[in-house]
Amino acid sequence: MNAHHRQFGEKLREWRKSKSLTLDQVASLSNLSKSTLSKLEGGQRSTALGNIERLDHLYEAGGELVRAWQESRERAADPPWLNLVRESEERATEIRNWHPYLLPGLLQTPRYAEILIGHGSPGENPDTVTALAKARCERLGQLRAEFRAVISESALRSIVGTPAIMREQLQHLLDLGSRTRVQVLPLGCGFFGGLTGSFRLLSFADRTPRVECEHAGGSVLVSDAAEVRRLTSVFSELSGWAYDFRTSSELIREVLHGFAVEEE
Numbered sequence: 001m002n003a004h005h006r007q008f009g010e011k012l013r014e015w016r017k018s019k020s021l022t023l024d025q026v027a028s029l030s031n032l033s034k035s036t037l038s039k040l041e042g043g044q045r046s047t048a049l050g051n052i053e054r055l056d057h058l059y060e061a062g063g064e065l066v067r068a069w070q071e072s073r074e075r076a077a078d079p080p081w082l083n084l085v086r087e088s089e090e091r092a093t094e095i096r097n098w099h100p101y102l103l104p105g106l107l108q109t110p111r112y113a114e115i116l117i118g119h120g121s122p123g124e125n126p127d128t129v130t131a132l133a134k135a136r137c138e139r140l141g142q143l144r145a146e147f148r149a150v151i152s153e154s155a156l157r158s159i160v161g162t163p164a165i166m167r168e169q170l171q172h173l174l175d176l177g178s179r180t181r182v183q184v185l186p187l188g189c190g191f192f193g194g195l196t197g198s199f200r201l202l203s204f205a206d207r208t209p210r211v212e213c214e215h216a217g218g219s220v221l222v223s224d225a226a227e228v229r230r231l232t233s234v235f236s237e238l239s240g241w242a243y244d245f246r247t248s249s250e251l252i253r254e255v256l257h258g259f260a261v262e263e264e
Helices: 003-018 023-030 034-041 049-058 064-076 080-091 110-120 126-138 153-157 163-175 225-241 245-262
Strands: 094-099 146-152 180-185 199-203 210-215 218-222
Touching: 003 034, 003 064, 023 034, 023 049, 049 064, 080 210, 080 218, 094 225, 110 126, 110 163, 146 153, 146 225, 153 180, 153 245, 163 245, 180 225, 180 245, 199 225, 210 225
Parallel strands: 094 146, 146 180
Antiparallel strands: 094 199, 199 210, 210 218
16 A cells, blocks of 8 residues: 555545545545545545546545645655655654755755755756755645754855855745754864764654664665664754854854855
8 A cells, every 4th residue: 555645545534524425425426436435545546637636626625635646646656765754754743953064955945955956966857856846845844843953054154056045045044933943063163973974863752763864865764772872962962062043043144144245
């Protein structure tokens, strides 16, 4: 059973029940068999767009079911590691992110993300790059988790694309809501435990914590307790060496102003 078909099926069932309709009633009104409807709600099969449009109209969903169907199809085509990461993000209650060289993916603006994705996939169709960047940037708003990030000062100062793109990106960091907090690790910091690579610590209400470690071809989720403890300690050290949230925001504003001056 495809996980995305199952999630879409659950949404279908919720909409049907919100209208107090039985499967028999929907079958009669939609001209779809009860068996087909049952399999759709159970995540055991997909169906054509026309059938989803019919159900969307019947349930007065305003296009929500069509959008969810399209998203489930797109996700089903994604690599397995990305689906695992997304599922973990969506279930997490807290995410703590460290990146030594770049701004974390969930905090990126579309133009910043497009540069990174495009350079990381030479020859990729520009429309695909744009769509991937948009999808990446939308993920933060879909999460219920508290998000904390420690980023290096060098990531703030390194120009990805143009100074204008960096100004937009740094302003985005300043505009993030209270559920997202950013600390900056200063240049010349005496702690080097995070230089080996980026990682994210994910905490859950109903399962043990995990660590997501990125690599050139994607990322891997690690549940080994010893490794989770080790990287939790590394993150705590990074957070301790970093500027506090207020000072970090002041530094981000300072760097943003510097990019504005460069283009004058």
